[in-house]
Amino acid sequence: MSKQGYHHGNLRQALVTSTLALIEEKGPTGFTLSEAAKRAGVTPAAVYRHFAGREDLIAECARQGYLIFGDLMEHAWNGGKPTALAAFSATGRAYLAFARKYPGHYMAMFESGISSNRSPELSNVASRATGAIEQATAALMDHVPPERRPPVAMVSAHIWALSHGVVELYAREGNRAPYAPEDLLESGIGVYLRGLGLIGPDRP
Structure with missing residues (x-):
């Protein structure tokens, strides 16, 4: 060679x-x-x-992926504009868009077994990405009385898990969904948020 x-x-x-x-x-x-x-x-x-080896190389792919992912999520959140609910929904769509456009990065981040705590650099960029979802969640929960308000980290983790599930089952090439992945995610998030009382029954 x-x-x-x-x-x-x-x-x-x-x-x-x-x-x-x-x-x-x-x-x-x-x-x-x-x-x-x-x-x-x-x-x-x-x-x-x-x-240092193959895992180190994959971790760098994940780090670069989190940088892109963080930019997309922050852009989608956009400070909660025009409304907290609209911005929250936009972050879910951004998650699906990222998985489609950057499948190699996505798999390095979430399917390689590489922990986001592997290094301070990787942990920092991963925290930035998750921070956008937590900001969006916190904004939605502002109107809920503190004694009835579920933990922000728990709710954002549930939303993340729902988004990840839609990607894994229906947003990959070749996987057939009964509905568009975006519609599945939005309706699923809506059911979850209504169940928590974070949005009213008459809101999309």
């Missing part, structure tokens, strides 16, 4: 790009470090100049 990788202008990012492609094709556990190196055009030994 050619040693062109030793003169690569940005070998680190080239390895991330090749890994993301392999994750999309084979899943986060379905490829080897040698395959990632080969696709980037370098020897396996060259990978260790930048990453």
Whole structure:
């Protein structure tokens, strides 16, 4: 194999790009470090100049994914405009859009077994992304009396789990849904929020 990788202008990012492609094709556990190196055009030994191993490489894919995800979620939240409910719904749609557009990043983040607490850098960007959902949840709960208000972290975790379930079951290519994934998510969130008394029965 050619040693062109030793003169690569940005070998680190080239390895991330090749890994993301392999994750999309084979899943986060379905490829080897040698395959990632080969696709980037370098020897396996060259990978260790930048990453401690395959998990470290996948963790960097996840970190970059959380950066993109955080931007999308913050844009969707938009400070709660035009209303807290509309902004909350927008964050759910942004979750689905991210999973569709960045499947390699999504799988590295949520399906690789890599903990978001693996490193401070990864933890920080993951916390930023989840913060948008928690902000949206807290805004919806403002009108609920404190003694009747469920924990924000618990509600946001439930919404996250519902969003993730829709992605896994119906938003992946080839998976057939009885309704559009966006409609499934919005209706499911609506049922959940009404059950908690966070939105009225006459609101969408």
